[in-house]
Amino acid sequence: MEKSNIVINTLVFLDEINKGVKQSSLLRDINSLGISKAEVRREFIRDFEVEIKEIREISRGLKMELYYSVPKCMYINGRLASDDIEKYFREAYEMKCRNVKLNIGDYRDINSGDAAIINFLCDKYQIKLTIENDQTAENGRVEKIKEFLEHAQRLKVKISATFDVGNWLWQNQDPLENANTLRAYVTYIHLKDVKIKDKPQATLLDKGIIPWRSILDIFDKNLPVAIEYPCSPNALLTVEDEIRKLEALN
Secondary structure, eight states, X not given: OOGGGEXXXXXXXXXXXXXXOOHHHHHHHHHHTTOOEEEEEGGGOSOHHHHHHHHHHHHHHHTOEEEEEXXXXXXXXXXXXXXXXXXXXXXXXXXXXXXXXXXXXSOSOOOHHHHHHHHHHHHHTTOEEEEEOOSSTTTOOHXXXXXXXXXXXXXXXXXXXXXXXXXXXXXXXXXXHHHHHHGGGEEEEEEOEEEESSSEEXXXXXXXXXXXXXXXXXXXXXXXXXXOSOOOSSHHHHHHHHHHHHHTOO
């Protein structure tokens, strides 16, 4: 895999985040690994007014491309949460980020009005929007995600999928099978391995049961792939090892 296709999600540095280190500071660490793409997590931002500006300025100085992970839903009580979506898009725009990831939420139907709003907001803020399979029954099962994306595609909605390789195991679904099911919609990949004890637990690549290399083979080789799991302790050294595993792929 080309290093230019690798994204580092700030979850990699969870120990540092929990000690109060800002994501803006972590961008320098990510860049020091020779990585030019980072994913900022909304739930880790404490002071939006200050940190968004810091993230924008540091990423601009380092010439880094940003992704924005927002663990919020597009649909609430069956209705498109357009005001919330615009707020998240505005935050991304202010960071000079063009990639936003959301969850579907309480989706019952997507209509032409929803399609027009989503497309308008994507154009207004220059956003590439994806939805992700998380670890919940509401947002993490392939049947709902496929149905939503099929319907959105028919309405020409500007939306695609972030495929989280490991999250399917929280719903007892097969990630390899689901990769084949969703491959036509996927434009971004979240990579992790998973081990099973009493329950699924994210772990380093090759320390779990996910056939992650076979899954990546299903997708276009030029898709961005994010390392998205805690790599503590010694996060910098550990993630450097993980990067080497990806670079070794043909």
